[in-house]
Every structure is written in C-alpha cells, then in structure tokens.
Amino acid sequence: xxxxxxxxxxxxxxxxxxxxxxxxxxxxxxxxxxxxxxxxxxxxxxxxxxxxxxxxxxxxxxxxxxxxxxxxxxxxxxxxxxxxxxxxxxxxxxxxxxxxxxxxxxxxxxxxxxxxxxxxxxxxxxxxxxxxxxxxxxxxxxxxxxxxxxxxxxxxxxxxxxxxxxxxxxxxxxxxxxxxxxxxxxxxxxxxxxxxxxxxxxxxxxxxxxxxxxxxxxxxxxxxxxxxxxxxxxxxxxxxxxxxxxxxx
Amino acid sequence: xxxxxxxxxxxxxxxxxxxxxxxxxxxxxxxxxxxxxxxxxxxxxxxxxxxxxxxxxxxxxxxxxxxxxxxxxxxxxxxxxxxxxxxxxxxxxxxxxxxxxxxxxxxxxxxxxxxxxxxxxxxxxxxxxxxxxxxxxxxxxxxxxxxxxxxxxxxxxxxxxxxxxxxxxxxxxxxxxxxxxxxxxxxxxxxxxxxxxxxxxxxxxxxxxxxxxxxxxxxxxxxxxxxxxxxxxxxxxxxxxxxxxxxxxxxxxxxxxxxxxxxxxxxxxx
Numbered sequence: 001x002x003x004x005x006x007x008x009x010x011x012x013x014x015x016x017x018x019x020x021x022x023x024x025x026x027x028x029x030x031x032x033x034x035x036x037x038x039x040x041x042x043x044x045x046x047x048x049x050x051x052x053x054x055x056x057x058x059x060x061x062x063x064x065x066x067x068x069x070x071x072x073x074x075x076x077x078x079x080x081x082x083x084x085x086x087x088x089x090x091x092x093x094x095x096x097x098x099x100x101x102x103x104x105x106x107x108x109x110x111x112x113x114x115x116x117x118x119x120x121x122x123x124x125x126x127x128x129x130x131x132x133x134x135x136x137x138x139x140x141x142x143x144x145x146x147x148x149x150x151x152x153x154x155x156x157x158x159x160x161x162x163x164x165x166x167x168x169x170x171x172x173x174x175x176x177x178x179x180x181x182x183x184x185x186x187x188x189x190x191x192x193x194x195x196x197x198x199x200x201x202x203x204x205x206x207x208x209x210x211x212x213x214x215x216x217x218x219x220x221x222x223x224x225x226x227x228x229x230x231x232x233x234x235x236x237x238x239x240x241x242x243x244x245x246x247x248x249x
Numbered sequence: 250x251x252x253x254x255x256x257x258x259x260x261x262x263x264x265x266x267x268x269x270x271x272x273x274x275x276x277x278x279x280x281x282x283x284x285x286x287x288x289x290x291x292x293x294x295x296x297x298x299x300x301x302x303x304x305x306x307x308x309x310x311x312x313x314x315x316x317x318x319x320x321x322x323x324x325x326x327x328x329x330x331x332x333x334x335x336x337x338x339x340x341x342x343x344x345x346x347x348x349x350x351x352x353x354x355x356x357x358x359x360x361x362x363x364x365x366x367x368x369x370x371x372x373x374x375x376x377x378x379x380x381x382x383x384x385x386x387x388x389x390x391x392x393x394x395x396x397x398x399x400x401x402x403x404x405x406x407x408x409x410x411x412x413x414x415x416x417x418x419x420x421x422x423x424x425x426x427x428x429x430x431x432x433x434x435x436x437x438x439x440x441x442x443x444x445x446x447x448x449x450x451x452x453x454x455x456x457x458x459x460x461x462x463x464x465x466x467x468x469x470x471x472x473x474x475x476x477x478x479x480x481x482x483x484x485x486x487x488x489x490x491x492x493x494x495x496x497x498x499x500x501x502x503x504x505x506x507x508x509x510x511x512x513x514x515x516x517x518x519x
Contacts, residue, residue, distance in 0.1 A: 052426055052430050075432075076433070076434065079430060079432030080432040082430070082432075084427065084430045084431075086423065086426075086427055090423040090427035091424060092428070093421075093424075094448065094449065095441075095445045103427075103428055103433070103441050106428065106431045106432065106433035106434075106441060107432025107433060111434065111436050111440075114437045114440060115440050118440060118445075156427075
C-alpha cells in the first residue's frame with residue numbers, strides 16, 4: 001500500500017494553478033526528492049501531503065486515509081504520523097529550544113499537558129536525546145531566536161524526531177544554509193531516515209543534493225510532473241529541460 | 250511649464266494665467282477664513298481677564314508656596330487608594346481584553362460576526378474617557394473606590410484590547426502552520442504557535458496601560474470616584490493652595506515611581 005496517493009490533484013490559488021492534474025504514489029522506505037524551479041509547485045505538493053492544505057480538486061490519500069474527507073480530529077491523528085521540516089525554519093522564535101522540540105508531542109498530548117509543559121518542560125530526557133542526535137544537546141534551554149540558521153534547522157529536525165512519524169516531509173530544508181552546512185543537514189536527515197526505517201520526501205533547489213541523498217527524483221515544472229524516475233535513470237538532458245527558461249522550453 | 254510668446258520671444262512662467270488666478274483666490278479665501286475665526290475667538294474672550302492673567306498666575310503660585318508639609322501624612326491613604334484603583338482597574342481591563350482580542354483578530358476569530366461584536370466592545374470602551382465612565386458609575390454605584398476601579402477597567406479594555414489584537418494579527422504565520430502540521434489541536438496551536446509570539450507585547454502593553462492608569466486615577470476623585478482626586482478637589486474648592494501644592498508634589502512623585510517601575514518591567518521582559 002502506498003503511503004501517499006495523489007489522484008488527479010489540482011490546487012488553485014486564485015486563478016493560478018500551483019499544481020495541476022497531478023497523480024503520484026509514494027511507498028514506504030523511499031527517499032524522494034522534489035526538484036524544479038521556484039513556483040513549480042514543490043511546497044504546495046508537500047502542504048497537500050501533510051494536510052495543512054486541502055486540494056481544490058482531486059483527492060489526497062495519506063496512510064490509507066482520504067485527507068479531505070476526514071473530520072479535523074481524524075485528520076490530526078493522521079498528521080501525527082507525518083512530520084514536516086520547513087524552509088525558513090518555521091520555529092517559534094521567542095520560545096526556548098526545549099518547547100520547540102516538545103511541539104513534536106502535540107499530536108499526542110492533551111491540552112493540559114501541552115500547557116503545563118510550557119511552564120515546566122516535560123519529557124526533557126527525550127528532548128535532550130533528540131538534540132543529542134542532531135548534535136546540539138547543550139542548546140536545550142537556549143532561546144530559539146539566539147541560534148544560528150544551521151542550529152535552528154537542527155532544532156526543527158529534533159522536533160520531528162520527538163514526533164517520531166512514519167514519514168518525514170522537508171520543504172527546502174537547506175535553502176538558507178551554505179553548501180557545507182547543507183550537506184551536513186542532508187546527511188543527518190538521510191541517516192535518521194535510514195536508521196529508523198522512515199520515508200523521506202524532500203524538496204530541494206540543488207540537483208546534486210537530490211542525486212546524492214535520494215533514490216527517486218520527481219521533476220516539477222509549472223505545477224506538472226515532468227519526470228519521475230529512480231535517481232540512476234535521471235539524465236543531464238532531463239534536468240536541463242526541467243530548468244530551461246519559459247520561452248526556450 | 251506653460252509658455253507664452255511675446256514678439257517671438259518665449260517667456261517661461263511657473264503657471265499659466267487661469268492657474269495663477271486660482272492660486273491667488275485660494276490664498277485669499279484661506280486668509281479670510283483665518284481672520285474670521287480669529288474674530289470669533291476674540292469675541293468670545295474677555296480680554297480684561299487675559300491682560301491680568303500673568304499677575305493672577307503669579308499670585309496663585311505665590312499662594313501655593315510654601316507647600317503645606319503637615320498635610321502630607323493624611324495623603325498616604327488616598328495615595329494608596331489611587332494606586333489600588335489603577336492596579337485593580339488595569340488587571341480587570343487586561344483580563345477582559347485578553348479573550349476579546351483573540352475574538353477580534355482576523356486570524357484567531359471563530360466567526361466574522363463574533364469579530365464585529367468584539368470590535369464594537371473595543372471601540373465602545375475606547376470612545377469613552379475614564380472620567381466619563383467614572384461620572385456614570387458614580388451615578389449608578391454611588392461615590393467610592395469601586396466606581397473608580399470599574400471606570401479604569403472599562404476604559405482599559407479598549408486600549409489594551411486594540412493593541413493586543415493588532416499584535417495577534419501581526420504574528421508570523423509560518424510557525425503556526427508548522428505547529429498545526431504536527432497534528433496539534435486548535436487550542437494547542439494557540440498556546441504553542443500564537444501566544445509565545447505575542448506574549449512580550451502583551452506584557453509591555455499591560456504595564457504601559459498601568460502606567461497611564463496611575464495618572465488617570467488621580468483625577469477620578471474630582472467626580473467622586475475615590476483616590477487622591479477627592480482631596481485635590483476639596484483643597485481647590487477650599488482655596489487651600491498650600492495643600493494643593495502638596496498634593497501636586499505627591500502625585501508627581503507617584504507618577505515618577507510608576508514610570509520607573511514600568512521602564513524596569515519592560516526592560517526585564519522585552
């Protein structure tokens with residue numbers, strides 16, 4: 001059974017179709033890269049997969065459930081199993097690191113526990129363990145806004161570790177990092193996914209990173225899938241065509 | 250710029266004739282309006298009083314000195330009342346403004362109709378000065394501290410509520426989306442994604458309003474709503490200028506104290 005199944009999905013923002021008539025399946029254990037220029041529909045696709053966006057047309061199935069037909073409570077139960085790491089970090093900056101990491105528990109925690117934890121951080125040990133895996137255990141009590149970009153991205157990964165989902169979605173996780181830091185973060189992501197047997201769907205700006213860290217690459221252009229193939233089968237010609245300018249292609 | 254021609258020679262001017270006339274007329278009308286207003290003000294003024302006003306002011310100030318120091322100890326209780334009116338009123342205002350602001354902010358309101366009602370409450374509270382609130386409440390509740398506390402509280406709701414809901418509307422949406430994506434419920438999103446972003450503003454605004462309320466509560470006594478204004482009103486009516494001066498000094502010191510406290514608190518939090 002596929003983890004994700006998109007059936008003729010269209011997503012419009014006003015008159016613009018960010019994603020058009022897209023069908024696609026993702027299976028457990030895959031490491032899928034979404035590549036394409038800005039505005040190709042990569043972020044939209046990821047937001048449809050984690051249920052923060054419901055499609056204008058078509059249907060998104062996640063973990064065997066049709067996301068659009070679930071009640072918000074049922075949808076939240078599915079969302080627990082889908083962890084997302086965003087571009088530009090998306091952390092709550094005034095909060096301490098431990099709270100941002102603990103936000104990964106929110107799908108399971110009742111409200112009282114979540115609020116109590118803001119006053120008196122619960123499950124510190126798990127937060128420390130998660131931060132340890134991403135290499136910054138000493139930052140547990142630091143204010144998130146005081147961390148560097150690379151460290152903040154590690155906090156975002158630690159949050160997903162605490163959430164412990166079946167699948168990790170990552171939206172441009174390295175777009176604001178330098179090449180060295182980018183490879184570090186991608187290597188870390190791959191390591192975590194492979195060790196725990198999770199599935200990874202990651203959108204990337206850099207094709208080299210996609211080739212290096214993923215086993216399947218989907219090329220998007222103007223909201224449509226241009227190619228979808230195992231990494232070994234991706235040729236330079238396919239990529240050149242993907243990134244070719246409008247009037248040329 | 251428009252150009253005219255005289256004997257084949259081009260003459261540059263800033264404006265052509267119709268525009269120039271229009272400008273001249275506008276200036277004429279403007280000047281006439283100013284003169285007319287001045288006439289009205291002048292007619293409504295008793296110039297004899299204005300002419301000897303410097304002398305009157307000097308006499309008043311002379312009568313205020315030396316301040317009546319022996320009177321100061323009796324001011325301790327009213328001063329304490331004033332502080333309590335301001336503090337309790339602020340707490341009440343903030344407590345009520347808090348839920349209203351979440352109902353009024355576009356990104357947290359449950360429904361547009363609820364939002365309109367919340368906005369109406371904020372505007373109503375803001376449009377009435379605390380002195381007017383006090384006047385009404387003294388008529389309803391009778392004179393005393395309770396009327397003062399409620400007046401300050403009712404006035405604060407609008408001020409605090411408006412600044413609160415604007416802060417809520419200005420938060421970053423990305424962290425909220427990220428928290429939502431973990432499968433968090435709406436109240437969890439509120440407590441993890443929204444409240445931490447607005448909390449520093451909330452605290453800053455509340456302390457600022459308390460600071461304002463200290464000053465506002467000094468005058469509430471003028472209409473019988475308790476606090477040091479009662480003594481001030483009595484002293485002015487009794488022409489006891491030495492006491493008035495003492496009261497002014499005491500109020501000044503208290504305002505200085507509240508400025509210091511709020512500056513300190515804001516520095517701690519923000």
